[in-house]
Amino acid sequence: xxxxxxxxxxxxxxxxxxxxxxxxxxxxxxxxxxxxxxxxxxxxxxxxxxxxxxxxxxxxxxxxxxxxxxxxxxxxxxxxxxxxxxxxxxxxxxxxxxxxxxxxxxxxxxxxxx
Amino acid sequence: xxxxxxxxxxxxxxxxxxxxxxxxxxxxxxxxxxxxxxxxxxxxxxxxxxxxxxxxxxxxxxxxxxxxxxxxxxxxxxxxxxxxxxxxxxxxxxxxxxxxxxxxxxxxxxx
Numbered sequence: 707x708x709x710x711x712x713x714x715x716x717x718x719x720x721x722x723x724x725x726x727x728x729x730x731x732x733x734x735x736x737x738x739x740x741x742x743x744x745x746x747x748x749x750x751x752x753x754x755x756x757x758x759x760x761x762x763x764x765x766x767x768x769x770x771x772x773x774x775x776x777x778x779x780x781x782x783x784x785x786x787x788x789x790x791x792x793x794x795x796x797x798x799x800x801x802x803x804x805x806x807x808x809x810x811x812x813x814x815x816x817x818x819x820x
Numbered sequence: 821x822x823x824x825x826x827x828x829x830x831x832x833x834x835x836x837x838x839x840x841x842x843x844x845x846x847x848x849x850x851x852x853x854x855x856x857x858x859x860x861x862x863x864x865x866x867x868x869x870x871x872x873x874x875x876x877x878x879x880x881x882x883x884x885x886x887x888x889x890x891x892x893x894x895x896x897x898x899x900x901x902x903x904x905x906x907x908x909x910x911x912x913x914x915x916x917x918x919x920x921x922x923x924x925x926x927x928x929x930x931x
Contacts, residue, residue: 800917805869809866
């Protein structure tokens with residue numbers, strides 16, 4: 707069964723620490739996205755990648771970094787520069803027939819600063 | 821400006837009552853709109869897309885370009901419809917597709 711796997715499910719970060727959230731897909735999708743979900747604010751785009759070795763900043767990229775070395779993987783690093791990192795993070799991928807299938811989302815990672 | 825507005829954060833209805841979750845958009849191009857649903861402890865999943873005038877789980881949504889709306893409707897709400905609903909606008913800039921999401925509406929169906 708194809709899908710997106712995000713790990714870990716829960717992550718705790720100390721002040722000043724960088725953490726990396728994993729996102730892996732076996733759907734053979736080229737495009738991948740990272741969203742941040744906060745109550746009352748919906749989903750906001752952090753970074754996206756249309757193809758391997760290429761990625762673009764979204765609307766709230768400050769304090770985050772990504773890489774796309776493999777088609778299957780799009781990890782997100784939350785750096786110490788992100789002032790308010792506590793949130794729910796969602797990874798998604800876009801199929802070629804996006805108008806029919808929409809995007810596929812992972813189950814998310816909840817990050818808490820302690 | 822590209823924007824999706826869902827004016828209601830929370831909508832509570834009784835079981836069997838009609839439901840309408842509002843979605844308005846602002847987009848200069850040809851709009852492509854979707855409804856996504858997130859049930860408790862489940863991942864976000866596609867519910868409806870504007871290109872196919874279908875009914876999924878009893879829900880329908882019609883794109884009204886004159887009113888720039890894509891409201892989600894169901895004639896008789898069920899308790900299992902309780903979830904978070906997001907309206908999404910697919911945009912394209914420099915050949916790149918991205919979603920703009922609304923802030924979401926939590927639907928609670930009361931017994």
